[in-house]
Amino acid sequence: MAKKDKKAEKAAKPSDPAAMNRRQQMVETYRMTKRVDPVIGWLLLGSFLLAGLVGGYLIYLIPPQGTFGLVMAVISGILLGLLAAMIIFGRRAQKAAYRQMEGQLGAGARALTMLRRGWKIEEMVGFNKQQDMVHRVVGPPGIVLVGEGNPQRLKQLLAGERRKHERVLDGVPVHEVMVGDGDGQVPLPRLVKHVRKLGRNVKPAEITDILHRLKALDSQRPKVPMPHGPMPTSMKGMRQNLRGR
Template identity: 35%
Template sequence: MAKKNREPGQLAQLWQVFQVTRKHNPLVTLWTLLCILGPIALAVVGSLIFSAGNIINWIIWVVLGVLVGILLGLIVMGRIAESTAYRQMQGKQGASGAVLSGALRRGWITSDQPIAVNPKTLDAVFRAIGRAGVVLVIEGPTARTQRLSDDERRKCVRLLPNVPVTVLNVGPDASSVPLTQLSKRIKKLPKVLTKAEVSVVSRRMSSLGNDMPIPKGIDPNRIRSMGRPR
């Protein structure tokens, strides 16, 4: 029987991420080492000042420095890897969907597949549903995607008039949201829905075009007043 292909472990995955990031951003090595060695050096100095002659305390200081250094190094490497990946995706079709499905996880219902596409220009609309309501991410120049954006927003407002609809443009315009800031911008939106209401909104949005019945027990029209859609 052929052996099943095993997925790489966490350490192997981290090493792969580091190697890929280093190809596009060589400074990741320097910053990661500084973040690891910095806390260790501070711990050694601190132990010599505050625990001179006490071996046990000295060991504790160093161990804590190593742990903090490794944690800080992993965090910084992850941030650099994420930023580098976003820069590589900038301007590519489907990049917004990849960010939504990768960066928005807990509390958000997303997909890397667009909900609408202009077949001529390949401009696309991606959707995320969460406690902030419905977020439409328009991929393409603002002027060219205005009609596509208005059509999708109109559908959302007609289906759920009391749910906030936020439209964000990711494109070459100066007023557009940079791909690197997309997930942060969405996470900063005010939370106005409960988890149960998010589920209802998701089901209602999935029913576009087939009149799927509303689940019993929760009426989306009962959702408390959340202001007019933006």
């Protein structure tokens, strides 16, 4: 009976990261990271001890010393150690998530969800029978068309999407980005940073108007479901925990 109760309890736990609380999201993110990065536990422990000891010692050297100075050094050491461990954890978890997504269909779209507020992502606004796809990002740079798939086929697909968007968005900059490791492509781990660095050509008030004008274009497209391959189960939690780091 006890074993059955435990199994039922596990089954009752929310599997959707959006339904998890902050602690559950952190635990799930750690589990995901450990599968890809087995030494993450030792790295976190080492960074906590090193930053805590060094930081605590430096704080202890600041007068006044004695019992009060020792207490302040211990508290400061713990806080500095936790801060260092969280920074290391955030970076390693993000790298692990990208490593899990690389090579999967739709990985670029999932990576783009790490963008902050103020960005609107539409998955698979363009596609072909070979499963090459184009995603659209609307944000400060204007329109960013992100292509995934064969580079040669993507050039034609991106060019077609550019023409469609320029017809309904006269004067709005349209950028083209191809995800990959080849020449002229952007590696998946650098995709979000690359998109953010495309500049600020559109004011926040103009983005609402752009989205409204895009509705007419999108209404003419066939609805195709986004392929759901294996992906980090805690990606939604990571967006909340690691956004902006």
